[in-house]
Amino acid sequence: MLKTVEFHWRNTGKTHLTLHVYLIPNDNTLEKAVNKKEGTNMLIDKPRPVHPLPVNTWFTLTPPKKSEIHYQIKPESLKLDYTKNFFEVFVESPKKDFSLQLKPKEKDEEVVWDVSIRKGDYKQIASTVDGHTSARLTGTESVSDILLECLEELESKEWDKFKWNLTKDSFQGKDKIPRSKLEDKEIWDIVTCMIEHYQVDGAVKVTLMVLKMMKQNHLAEQLQEKYRQFKQAAFMVNT
Known part of the structure; x- marks a missing residue:
């Protein structure tokens, strides 16, 4: 079963935002390994899916169909397993709140998790290098x-x-x-x-x-x- 969905974000002061979205099974060791891997990237805490999700199932992560924000999400699908793979979500010019939906790959109309990402969720933690703002990553x-x-x-x-x-x-x-x-x-x-x-x-x-x-x-x-x-x-x- 899925234990949690984790967001880690980074921002380098440019107009784009990148999120890493992990599907993590019920394994504390794996969760700690993911947090260590992400280092100083900021964790965005969001509610888990209401119903348990089965391990070894493929899922897609997509924006709502009528979204006005430009996204790039890779890979196209991800299997819920014990690796540390993740969806990388590239959002160009995130000037407003946006949403993401998780769906089983074989049941594209079934939304098992719907989450909103607000601007306040990804306030920048940054240091200044050579006059430019950049995240310490x-x-x-x-x-x-x-x-x-x-x-x-x-x-x-x-x-x-x-x-x-x-x-x-x-x-x-x-x-x-x-x-x-x-x-x-x-x-x-x-x-x-x-x-x-x-x-x-x-x-x-x-x-x-x-x-x-x-x-x-x-x-x-x-x-x-x-x-x-x-x-x-x-x-x-x-x-």
Whole structure:
């Protein structure tokens, strides 16, 4: 049975919000492991589903059908089991309250959990680094935010050139990323793809190499400095 649904959020002062939504069975050890994994990411406490949910069942997490807010939710479905997997919910410009609904994958019309996320639920806990507000976070997802912020600075034509270079050459001793994986993808999708393909440190190095190939040296220097600060902060938190 499902014990709890946990939200962990992060915000880097940009206009987007990212939530990690965990489905956790009745296992205190697993719940503690999730909290440790999320580190300083803020926990949003919400009511559990009214009725128990069976383990090894697949679920989807979606916004209401008439929602006006732009969402990206991955993966499309998640199995309630004893792994520490989660739904990642990317909300662009969360200027108002919004809702999420959990449904069994095989029964798409059956809502087993309906929750509202209010602006007061995700007040930012932040530190100031180099004049910019950023959440103090550790782990893979924080690197995603650093890369996302960097690549958002590219203009449309430069962004197309970045994607072209990313598929044109192989980096870090790995095969090229297939062009089909990047076609019609948003920036955050490509950041996720780079991290999955090259791992965390490799994704940063590849981004730096491509930016320098494009003569985007100033942007590369900014990324390098932010990543250095991130690793230093992560070391301080972990020690």
